[in-house]
Amino acid sequence: MDSKYQPGLFEENIYREWEKKGLFSAKVGKPFTILMPPPNANASLHAGHGMYTIEDILIRYKRLMGFASLWVPGTDHAGFETQFVYEKHLAKQGKSRFNFNRQELYDNIYQFVKDNSGLIYSQFKKLGFLADWERSVFTLDKHVLETVIQTFVKMEKEGYIYKDEYIVNYCPHCGTSLSELESVHVERKDPLYYLKYGPFTLATVRPETKFGDTAIAVHPKDKRYKKWVGQTVEVTGLLGKFNIKVIADTMVDMKFGTGVVKITPAHDPNDFEAGKRHNLEIKKIINIDGRLNELTGPYVGLKVKVAREKIVADLKAKGLIEKIDNEYTHAVTVCYKCGRDLEPTIIPNWFIKVEGLKKPVIKIIEDEKIKFYPKRYKKQVLQWLKVMHDWPISRQIAWGIRIPVWYRINGNEDKIWLSFINKKGEFKKGGTIAQFLSEGHSLDEIKLGLQQITVPLYKEEKVDYVVSVNEPEDGRDWIQETDTFDTWFSSGQWPLVTLKEEEYKTRFPTDVMGTLSDILPFWVSRMIMFSLYQKKQIPFKDVYLWSKVVDSKGQKMSKSKGNVINPIDLVNKYGADAFRASLIFGIGTGGNVPLGEEKVTGMRNFVNKVWNVGRFIKMNRTSVISNPSISLRTGSMRNPANEVSVNKRDNASLDFSLLARNDKLNRLNKELKITKKKYIKFMDSYQFSKALGLVYEFLWHRLADFYIWKVFKGDKHSILEVGFGSELGE
RNA sequence: GGAUCCGUAGCUCAGUUGGCUAGAGCGUUACAUUGACAUUGUAAAGGCCACAGGUUCAAGUCCUGUCGGAUCCACCA
Numbered sequence: 001m002d003s004k005y006q007p008g009l010f011e012e013n014i015y016r017e018w019e020k021k022g023l024f025s026a027k028v029g030k031p032f033t034i035l036m037p038p039p040n041a042n043a044s045l046h047a048g049h050g051m052y053t054i055e056d057i058l059i060r061y062k063r064l065m066g067f068a069s070l071w072v073p074g075t076d077h078a079g080f081e082t083q084f085v086y087e088k089h090l091a092k093q094g095k096s097r098f099n100f101n102r103q104e105l106y107d108n109i110y111q112f113v114k115d116n117s118g119l120i121y122s123q124f125k126k127l128g129f130l131a132d133w134e135r136s137v138f139t140l141d142k143h144v145l146e147t148v149i150q151t152f153v154k155m156e157k158e159g160y161i162y163k164d165e166y167i168v169n170y171c172p173h174c175g176t177s178l179s180e181l182e183s184v185h186v187e188r189k190d191p192l193y194y195l196k197y198g199p200f201t202l203a204t205v206r207p208e209t210k211f212g213d214t215a216i217a218v219h220p221k222d223k224r225y226k227k228w229v230g231q232t233v234e235v236t237g238l239l240g241k242f243n244i245k246v247i248a249d250t251m252v253d254m255k256f257g258t259g260v261v262k263i264t265p266a267h268d269p270n271d272f273e274a275g276k277r278h279n280l281e282i283k284k285i286i287n288i289d290g291r292l293n294e295l296t297g298p299y300v301g302l303k304v305k306v307a308r309e310k311i312v313a314d315l316k317a318k319g320l321i322e323k324i325d326n327e328y329t330h331a332v333t334v335c336y337k338c339g340r341d342l343e344p345t346i347i348p349n350w351f352i353k354v355e356g357l358k359k360p361v362i363k364i365i366e367d368e369k370i371k372f373y374p375k376r377y378k379k380q381v382l383q384w385l386k387v388m389h390d391w392p393i394s395r396q397i398a399w400g401i402r403i404p405v406w407y408r409i410n411g412n413e414d415k416i417w418l419s420f421i422n423k424k425g426e427f428k429k430g431g432t433i434a435q436f437l438s439e440g441h442s443l444d445e446i447k448l449g450l451q452q453i454t455v456p457l458y459k460e461e462k463v464d465y466v467v468s469v470n471e472p473e474d475g476r477d478w479i480q481e482t483d484t485f486d487t488w489f490s491s492g493q494w495p496l497v498t499l500k501e502e503e504y505k506t507r508f509p510t511d512v513m514g515t516l517s518d519i520l521p522f523w524v525s526r527m528i529m530f531s532l533y534q535k536k537q538i539p540f541k542d543v544y545l546w547s548k549v550v551d552s553k554g555q556k557m558s559k560s561k562g563n564v565i566n567p568i569d570l571v572n573k574y575g576a577d578a579f580r581a582s583l584i585f586g587i588g589t590g591g592n593v594p595l596g597e598e599k600v601t602g603m604r605n606f607v608n609k610v611w612n613v614g615r616f617i618k619m620n621r622t623s624v625i626s627n628p629s630i631s632l633r634t635g636s637m638r639n640p641a642n643e644v645s646v647n648k649r650d651n652a653s654l655d656f657s658l659l660a661r662n663d664k665l666n667r668l669n670k671e672l673k674i675t676k677k678k679y680i681k682f683m684d685s686y687q688f689s690k691a692l693g694l695v696y697e698f699l700w701h702r703l704a705d706f707y708i709w710k711v712f713k714g715d716k717h718s719i720l721e722v723g724f725g726s727e728l729g730e
Numbered sequence: 731g732g733a734u735c736c737g738u739a740g741c742u743c744a745g746u747u748g749g750c751u752a753g754a755g756c757g758u759u760a761c762a763u764u765g766a767c768a769u770u771g772u773a774a775a776g777g778c779c780a781c782a783g784g785u786u787c788a789a790g791u792c793c794u795g796u797c798g799g800a801u802c803c804a805c806c807a
Contacts, residue, residue, distance in 0.1 A: 003767060185805090192807085204807055217807090252807085261807045268807075330806055376734060380802065383733065387803065521802090552742065552756090586743060586755055591735080591800080594742050598756055605769045616766035689744080693754075705771075 001618060005611035007575025015125060024132045029068035033510040034059060035498045035540075036131060037523075038491065041075035041138060042082055042116035045123035047549040047557060047595055048516065050567050053580045054546060054688060055514045056129045061683050063130075070507065071130060072498045074137035075117060079400035079487040080182075084174060084337050086112050086399070097175070097398070101421040101449040102482055105398040110140075123568055128576045137498050139490050140401070144497045148490045149404050149469060151534060156467050160353050165457050167265075167272040168349055168392055169342040171335040172290030176396040177349055178335065179486065183342055185331045192328035193312065194258070196320045198235035198244070199228070203257030205330065206267075207315060208308040210237065211296045212285040213244060215263040217274060220248035222259050238314055239297045247278050269344050282346065288454075290343055304343065348457050350394040350403060350483065358385050361528045364538060370528065373544045373686045374589040377520060384521045393486045396452060400484030405465050407455050409433060409443070409477035412463045415456065416479065421449035430454075433479075443477060452482045492526030495539035510540045517545040544686050549583070552596025570600050578604035585696065587689045609700050616708065668707050672698070 018024065034055050043049075055071060062069040086109045087097055097105055121133060137144065155161045168177040190205045200216065216233070218225040228246045235244055251274055252261050265275030266284040275282060285295045292299045292307050299307045315321045333342045362385050364370055365378060372378040394403060407416060413434035420428050420436075423445055428436065436446055455463050471478050499507055509531075513524065524543055531539035550556055551563040558564065570579045581603035587593050675698045682691035 001766090004769070005767095202807075206807080257807070263807090270805090270807075379734065383803065517801095554742070588743060591743095596742085596756090599742085601769075602755060605767095608769050609767070612767040612770090614766090619766065687746095690746095693744080697754090704767085708766085709771080 001615045003612070003615070005575070005608045007577065007607075008572070011126075011128070011576055015128060018130070024130060025134070026068045026070035026132065027063075029066060031507045032059075032062040032067035032069040033499075033503075033507040034069075034071050034512055034514065035495060035510055036071060036073040037513075037515045037519075038074040038076040038137070038139065038494065039120050040078040040081060041120075042078075042085065042113045044116075044119050045127075045567055047565050047567055049120070049124075050127070050549060050579065050583050050595075051516070051546045051593065052124070052129065052514075053127065053583055054544065055512070056127070056131075056580075057584070057688060058512060058514070059130050070132060072135050072137065073121070073124070073129075073131040073133060074494070074498060075120070075139070076487065076491050077113065077139045077400065079484060080174070080176065080337065080395060080397055081487070082113060083109060083397045083399040098427050098451070099421075100451075102398050102451050105451075109399045126568060126571055126576065127580065139487075139494075139497075141497075144490065144493075145401060147497050148401055148485065148493055151493060151496075151530065152404060152485075152489075153467055155352065155533075160357065161350060162353065163348055163350050163457060165346050165348050166351065166390075166392070167267075167269050167344050167346050169333055170288055170345045170347060171338065171340065171342055172288065173338050173340045174335060174397075175288075177347060177392060177394070178342065179392055182336050183333045184336045186334055187329055188332045189327065189329045190332070192257070192325040193315075194322040194324070195315065196322055197260070197262065198233040200225075200233075200260045201258050201322050202260040202262055203325075204262060205328070206264075206308070208292065208296075208299070208304060208311050209264045209267045209285065210262060210311075211239070211292075211299075212264045212266045212283045213262045214265060214275065214281045214283055215278065216244055216246045217249045217252050217261045217263050218246065218259060219252040219254045220250060222252075222254050224259065236320075238311065238318070238320075245280075247274075247280075249274055249277065266346050267344055272344075272346070284346060286343060286345060288343075288345060288347055304341075347396075348455060349392045350405075352391045352393055354388055354390050357529050357533060358388055360532045361385060361525060364528065364532065370538050370540065371542050373542060377517065377543070377545050381520060381525055385525060388521075388525075391486075393489045394481075394483035395486050396483055398482070398484065400487065401490055403481040403483050403485060404469050405467055405481040406472055406478040407453075407463050407465045407481070409479055412455075413437065415463050416453055417456070418446065418453040418479075418482075419451045420446050421451060423449070427451075447479065450479075450482065453479060455481075488522050488526055491523060493530045493534075495527055495531050496534055504535070508535070509538045512542045512544055513540040514544040514546065517547055520545060542686075547592045549595050550592040552594050552598060554592060554594055565595060565597075570597070574600050574604040575607060577607045581606065581692060584688050584692045586693070589687075606696055606700060609704060613699065613704050613708070664707075668703075671702060675702075 036052065036055065039049060059069045059071045083097075089112065090096055090099075100108065117138075121136070124131065125133075152161065169180070169183045170177045192203050192205055193207050194201050194203050195207060195210070197216065202216070204210070218229065220229070225246070229248045230246065232243050232245050234241055247263070251270060252259065263271045263274055263280060265272045265280050265282045267286055272282075274280070283295065285293055286304060287293050290303055292302050292304070294300050296302075296307070299310065302310065312321065333344075334340060335342055362382060365372075365381055365385075368378075372381065409416065414432050416433050417430055418433065418436075419430050422428050422441060428441075428449075433443075433446065437443070455465075457463075465481075466472055466478075471480070495508075495510065499510075513527070515524065527539050531537060548556065551565065555561060555563060567579060570582075578600050582595060582599040583593060585599075585603060675694060679691050679694050682688070682694065
């Protein structure tokens with residue numbers, strides 16, 4: 001045996017051996033089940049995935065404790081994320097999504113994902129994960145689609161789904177609307193313009209939206225402006241004179257600016273709400289491509305930022321700007337993916353009415369039917385659930401599960417807007433079906449090259465639709481919604497699609513959901529919601545949340561900082577055990593998980609120590625076998641040194657050579673027993689770091705340094721008699 | 731603005747319902763070495779436990795306040 005443990009020589013073989021023995025599938029017995037949080041199908045392993053080790057530890061621990069543990073893996077199509085990556089890939093080839101129709105884009109991404117998938121599983125295997133790989137589920141698998149669509153159909157029938165023109169944050173660059181959770185607020189300094197506005201002066205950072213103003217608001221208690229409330233005033237603007245109503249609303253902060261606000265319901269969430277309260281007209285002046293539309297006169301076609309500069313210059317020229325405050329800082333909403341400014345805009349979106357669905361979730365969490373570890377996340381989830389409002393589930397991207405809704409074309413030709421790639425491969429941008437038909441395109445051509453449709457909701461005359469997987473066959477023409485479901489709509493149903501039918505009787509609710517704390521609101525709360533809705537059961541009993549893996553200085557890993565650690569490199573260099581242990585050892589329940597190469601080498605040393613303990617035992621065993629004259633003697637139990645103390649110092653003064661062999665063994669066995677008990681207590685309460693610390697201390701500083709080296713010095717064969725439970729494995 | 735968490739050794743962090751001399755890993759220093767392991771062993775140095783009050787026989791731990799940091803939610807015309 002080598003004096004150094006070389007993981008590279010063993011790991012792969014051991015894993016193959018496990019595969020041969022079929023250790024990955026569940027055995028018969030008391031069930032213990034974990035559903036693996038599905039990584040993106042096209043992802044490769046990053047340090048954060050290393051934390052799945054926690055689930056692997058639980059799976060192995062439970063199996064060694066006699067449970068039929070099952071870990072079901074899977075991958076997520078990760079709609080928006082993946083399309084974003086793919087579009088970057090396209091950009092490198094000088095292409096964009098506008099070169100493809102919907103189906104082509106979908107097919108291409110499918111191929112792209114397929115080419116990249118499988119990588120992460122081979123990496124998981126390198127980490128030694130004991131998941132049942134053959135059962136892997138992909139969120140676009142047939143049975144998943146069926147379930148997801150069935151949920152939508154059921155919700156629609158029961159009135160939980162509605163379509164509405166609602167103000168959503170739209171990313172003109174990524175071409176989709178985003179949920180509130182996908183929007184990030186950043187502090188920024190922007191000029192605050194004081195505009196002359198009829199009899200008023202008002203402050204705004206977005207003068208370009210003034211064309212969409214449909215009211216002016218003041219605070220009801222503001223004496224300065226009281227006389228104007230309810231009046232219509234005349235304002236001179238860039239496009240000439242217009243009349244506008246003055247309303248009173250408590251949303252106005254009297255102390256801010258001049259205490260007067262312009263209301264632009266179509267392009268500001270607050271104004272949208274105010275518009276609803278006061279029944280204001282919604283005047284849309286920015287199209288979803290982020291350009292001003294024909295209602296803005298000479299500014300039509302300009303992008304928001306360009307338009308703003310031009311408008312400010314023109315306002316200045318007309319003497320309509322009173323002053324500019326260049327020191328104004330405010331929060332801007334940006335896309336979490338591309339970082340560009342989001343445009344609050346009104347587009348038709350599908351929503352889930354959350355009110356009735358979230359109530360049982362809140363109840364379950366308050367009653368602790370589902371427990372959170374660490375505890376503090378309970379409060380966070382509850383707080384988040386309480387403020388949660390309706391969830392927009394449609395995304396204007398191709399990569400995802402297409403919403404099973406069909407719009408009737410006949411009679412609605414002038415209401416359905418779409419873009420498509422025509423026969424010649426040309427991109428035909430936004431127009432109505434009627435318009436394209438009159439240009440000589442056939443309906444089939446349009447449908448074939450379809451890229452995206454937008455079906456606005458008119459108050460009186462709604463475009464009728466049916467919810468159906470396939471095109472209705474009634475002789476009329478229908479066209480399917482091009483929007484896809486928000487990824488979290490499908491991954492939120494993960495617990496409903498991962499088990500086999502019969503397992504829902506025995507393995508549901510599953511035991512633990514372990515995941516990154518960041519996605520608690522996106523994912524965990526929604527899984528609970530869907531599970532309660534569809535199965536009337538909680539999906540899991542416990543939720544264990546870990547934090548981000550950061551570098552050894554506590555800095556977030558990022559490419560620009562150059563501090564990204566590739567887990568596979570570490571595994572190749574130091575072994576999977578060392579890497580895994582470094583993510584567990586000395587980690588508190590609180591914050592981030594610091595990972596540095598020093599830490600891994602430290603753990604490698606520990607692994608090596610264990611190796612050498614084994615090596616020592618093996619060497620002595622062969623000497624026992626080769627020398628049969630060595631046998632055990634019995635001894636007295638009455639020696640005072642038998643009082644077991646875990647404290648090293650307490651034992652320092654004792655002379656162990658006086659102890660009989662049996663006494664030594666008893667001491668060791670007793671300590672092992674105590675350690676085991678503690679270990680089990682820690683494991684059962686998800687205190688992995690403490691459990692590992694215990695094993696570390698026992699194997700190294702107690703067994704190796706103390707027992708082998710001091711107590712059994714010169715009497716090494718006795719150590720062979722100690723029974724070591726394999727439960728101490730991890 | 732609302733909430734949560736954190737300030738403990740040079741660094742990263744433990745410290746259970748208050749209770750003996752406040753711990754670990756890495757780092758530092760000295761010594762040891764034919765011994766299973768130099769990926770080792772034995773030891774040492776290094777702490778006003780952020781600060782100020784309070785409760786208590788007893789506070790790193792509980793309470794109040796101050797300062798500093800992180801995160802979540804809401805909002806910022």
